[in-house]
Amino acid sequence: MEWQTLAGQLFPDGHAITEQDHFLSGSAQAGGQTVAIIGTTGHAPIGIEIALAQAGAVLRTVQQHPGRPILILVDTQGQRLRHRDEMLGINSYMAHLGKCIDFARRQGHRVIGLVYDQALSGGFITSGLIADACFALPQATIRVMGLPAMARITKVPEERLTELARENPVFAPGPINYLRMGGLQAIWEQDLAAALLAALAETDAQDRRMALGAERGGRQLAQAVAQRVAQGEWQGAGQGAGQGAGQGAGQGAGQGAGQGAGQGAGQETVQAMAQGGAPAVTQTVPQTAGTGGDVRPA
Amino acid sequence: MSSYLELGARQRIPHIFDADTFEEFLPPSARVVSPHLAQLDAPVSFDDGVIVGRGRLGGQPVFGAAQEGGFMGGAVGEVHGAKLVGMLQRAVSEHAHAVLLLLESGGVRLHEANAGLIAVSEVMRAMLDVRAAGIPVVVAVGGANGCFGGMGIAARCANTVIMSEEGRLAMSGPEVIETAHGVEEFDARDRALVWRTTGGKHRYLLGDCQLLVADDTEAFRAAAIGAIAAAHESGAALTLAALQAEHDMLARRLRDFGDAGDPLDIWARLGVPDPNAVPMLEADAFLALAATHRAGPGAGGQ
Numbered sequence: 001m002e003w004q005t006l007a008g009q010l011f012p013d014g015h016a017i018t019e020q021d022h023f024l025s026g027s028a029q030a031g032g033q034t035v036a037i038i039g040t041t042g043h044a045p046i047g048i049e050i051a052l053a054q055a056g057a058v059l060r061t062v063q064q065h066p067g068r069p070i071l072i073l074v075d076t077q078g079q080r081l082r083h084r085d086e087m088l089g090i091n092s093y094m095a096h097l098g099k100c101i102d103f104a105r106r107q108g109h110r111v112i113g114l115v116y117d118q119a120l121s122g123g124f125i126t127s128g129l130i131a132d133a134c135f136a137l138p139q140a141t142i143r144v145m146g147l148p149a150m151a152r153i154t155k156v157p158e159e160r161l162t163e164l165a166r167e168n169p170v171f172a173p174g175p176i177n178y179l180r181m182g183g184l185q186a187i188w189e190q191d192l193a194a195a196l197l198a199a200l201a202e203t204d205a206q207d208r209r210m211a212l213g214a215e216r217g218g219r220q221l222a223q224a225v226a227q228r229v230a231q232g233e234w235q236g237a238g239q240g241a242g243q244g245a246g247q248g249a250g251q252g253a254g255q256g257a258g259q260g261a262g263q264g265a266g267q268e269t270v271q272a273m274a275q276g277g278a279p280a281v282t283q284t285v286p287q288t289a290g291t292g293g294d295v296r297p298a
Numbered sequence: 299m300s301s302y303l304e305l306g307a308r309q310r311i312p313h314i315f316d317a318d319t320f321e322e323f324l325p326p327s328a329r330v331v332s333p334h335l336a337q338l339d340a341p342v343s344f345d346d347g348v349i350v351g352r353g354r355l356g357g358q359p360v361f362g363a364a365q366e367g368g369f370m371g372g373a374v375g376e377v378h379g380a381k382l383v384g385m386l387q388r389a390v391s392e393h394a395h396a397v398l399l400l401l402e403s404g405g406v407r408l409h410e411a412n413a414g415l416i417a418v419s420e421v422m423r424a425m426l427d428v429r430a431a432g433i434p435v436v437v438a439v440g441g442a443n444g445c446f447g448g449m450g451i452a453a454r455c456a457n458t459v460i461m462s463e464e465g466r467l468a469m470s471g472p473e474v475i476e477t478a479h480g481v482e483e484f485d486a487r488d489r490a491l492v493w494r495t496t497g498g499k500h501r502y503l504l505g506d507c508q509l510l511v512a513d514d515t516e517a518f519r520a521a522a523i524g525a526i527a528a529a530h531e532s533g534a535a536l537t538l539a540a541l542q543a544e545h546d547m548l549a550r551r552l553r554d555f556g557d558a559g560d561p562l563d564i565w566a567r568l569g570v571p572d573p574n575a576v577p578m579l580e581a582d583a584f585l586a587l588a589a590t591h592r593a594g595p596g597a598g599g600q
Contacts, residue, residue, distance in 0.1 A: 052548055059545060062538065081475045083484040087495045087561055088551060089506045091469040095454030096544055102426045103536045121406070121415065122469060125448050129419035144411040154408050156338045170334055170376075170413045183416040207423050209416060210380065219413055221333050222380040222420075225324065229350060229384025230391065234328040 001137065003041045003073060006116050009192045010071075011035075023050050024073055025057045031197045036061040036109075039073025039127075046123040047080035051093040054127075058100040062107055069110040069200050070101075072127050074134075079122030098126035105132060105205050112199050114188070115140040115175065133185035133203045135195070136175040142183075143173030169218045180218030182209035300515045302440040303464050307349055307364035307372075310400055313515035314438075314522065315362065320353030323385055332375050334410045343369045346377040350385035356523040358395035361385055365402045367443035373407035374449065379417025386424035389433060396434045396526040397425075399456070404471070405447015418448030425455045429536060434458070434529030438518050439465040439507070444496065446471050457534055458525040459507040460518060461498035463581060467506060468496040490577065494561040499576060499584055503568060505547060505593050512581040551593060568593060 003024060007015050015028030017037050022044035026037050038057045044050060061068055079090060105111050113128030115136035121144050128134040136142060144150075147165065151158035161171055169177035178184045185203070188195040210226055213219030228234050300313060311320050324330055326344035335342045347369035352361045363382055365372035374382075382399075389397050406414035425435050437456040439445045444466030445453050453459055453467060461467060472486035472495075485491060494500055502510040509525060511517035555564045565573035568591045579587065 048548075048552060052545070052552065055545060055548075059538070059541060079469055081470050081478040083475060083495065084556075084558075086468045086470060086472075086475065086484075087500075087558070087564070088555060089468075089501070089504055089548075091450035091467065092454045092506050093548055094451045094469065096541070096548055098422055098451065099426065099455060099536055099544075100541055102423065103538070103541055106430055106536075122448065122451070125415065125419050125422070125451060129416065130422065142412075144406055144408065144415050150408055150411060154338065154340075156340075156409075160338075164337060168334075168337075170410055172412075177412060178416075181412055181416055183412070207420060209420060210383070213416070219376055219416070221330070222376050222383075222413070222417065225330060225377050225380035226384035226387065228328075228330075229323045229381055230387040232323065232388075234324045234330075 001116050001139070003039075003075070003116070006073070006192070010196055012193055021050070023053045025053075028071075030193070030200065033200075034065070034068055035200075036065065036068050036070045037073060038070065039075070040123075041073070041075050041117075043075055043077045043118050044123075045078065045080035046076050046094070046127075047082065047085050048088055048090050048093040051090070051097045051126070055093075055097040055100045058097070058104050062100075062104050062109065067108050069112065070104060071196070072101075072111065072113045072131055074113055074115045074119045074124065074128045075117035076120060076123030076127070077118060078120035078124075094122065094126045098130045101126070101130050110200055110203055112196070112203060115142055115184075117141070121145065129183065132205055133199065134183065135186055135188050135199060136178070136184050138175060138187055138189055140175050141173055142175055142178050146173075147171070177218065180213070180216045182211070182213030182216060182219060185212070301513050302438075302462060302515045302518050303442055303513050305515070306368055307366035307400065307402070310364050310515065311349060311353070311362070314398070314400065314519045315353035315355050315360070316357065320351055320362070322349055322351040323388070324350070324381060330377055332377050332410065334375065334413065338409050340409055345369075346375060346381065347372055348378045348381055350381045352385075352388075352392070352394070355396070355398060355519070355526070358526070359392075360396045360398055360526070361389035361392075361394045362398040362400070364400040365441075365449075367402040367441045370404075370407055370409070371443050372401075372403035372441070372449075373405060373447075374403060374414050374418050374421070375407040375410040376413040376417055378407070379414065379421055382421045383417075383424045386421070386428050389428055390431045394428075394433050396436060396529070397428055398522050398526075399435065399437045399453075400441075401437055401439055401445045401449055401453055402441030402443050403445055403447070403449035404443060405449050415448070418452060422448075422452050422455050425452060426536070429455075429457065429534045432534050434526050434534040436460065436522050436525045436529070438522060439467050439498075440513060440518060441465070444468070454506065457529040458509060459501075460509040460511060460521045460525060461501055461507040462511055462513040462518070463498040463584070464513050465498045466493070466496040467498075467501050472496075491560075493577065499579075499588075500561045500564075503565060503570075503588055503592055504551065510581065510585060510588070547593070554593075565591075
């Protein structure tokens, strides 16, 4: 969707949003209050300039308009994949943007993310995913990478991934899967202006994504694991299972005994599957051949 | 002296934390594994590639984590991420003195694509919750797999990043970039270029890491203790002034080096007399050189 069309539907009372080099900024009226807008358009790759521009807009909002809600409009193909961006420390620019948004949240700004077109990987992590809550339009595309590229890197046949993606939200792109996993608070089907007002009224600064993922069945372990770690609940069940398997990992309870299980498995597998997967500079380690996550087919 | 680089995550912990003080949360004996790997016929690990827990560091109660580069490159899946988040939450509720993260990760674990992506963002928010509670977060990067992808972003959400010159910190790996834009854009086989672009010395000169140490567990440990004390001194939480200073630093970097073609050009512009010699310098000699040639004041953690 064109951002102008979107802005018209979100803000029937008017807006002053401008676009410069795929960077959106400005303000708009929503239900009698002014909302600060930052975002991107044209499936922009997020390079260091646009990350810094967004961070600047957030800082200015915090300084000049305390408490003003912030709406992040997300349309990105992901982080810009250039040597120059890496050389200049794109991760620092992205982290800076994320920290500015987080700071705004703690200063009492509500921060809402809206994926109105595309959201990918690194471009999403410090925009919609760091908002208080993120929403999407039904036709939005959200993913880490395409299935063909994922197949190449994970060495799992594409047909198998396609088959899995039908039932498992982890592998398939799209807003419904992110909704099930708790990554999205809701999908805005119609009357965007009303949906935005409701979101502004209902959202708070608590990160509830794990709980939502568990409730909705899309991420069944995250919430339980975080809770067990946070509350120290594992002794009972864990010990028994560990002893049953009798692999050394069971008894040591982490006092260095885990090698057998933990690392052994890894050594056989490491073929680099990670998003940023990079070649190991030294040869002392299991190889990390990864071509990395954000590879998209040309 | 013991090489940090050559140790696995489980071996690093007793070298970095005070001896016999680290208690692991949800240890391998609990048998909590990734729910997604089996259907891809990929092996699982009983710690899902990360050790989380609490111990003492310099006598103080410090919570921590160590990512295992030997299991899927340290990449973050659903369980791996949730363990980190749970530990960070507990650090807040138990008023930890600090959190120390020994990061070694390729970022999002592609086998758990969407779940991994959300998990990394949850880790970032949880790290910033810790800082908002006044608890310093310190990151160490010195493993052979580097710290990439979303974890490269997360690292920079810490108060302080400690690197060795062998450590690498960036976002997209060289091979990702080469695949997207060709070998002319970034030759992933050119080890020297990869190192210049992502390695500890370049990151230190630019201000992306605040402390550079030799590849030695004792040096990492001492640096972590110092960084935690310094962060308590200056305040662990984000402030507008610190974010503004970081903003200015990043804007200056773009202005001064935005048209540079190679890190060697950047080092030359920083006034380094013989940029080609930088890769060969030992840590001490490098630090002496860097003392007068690092980018801008306040090239520090925010």
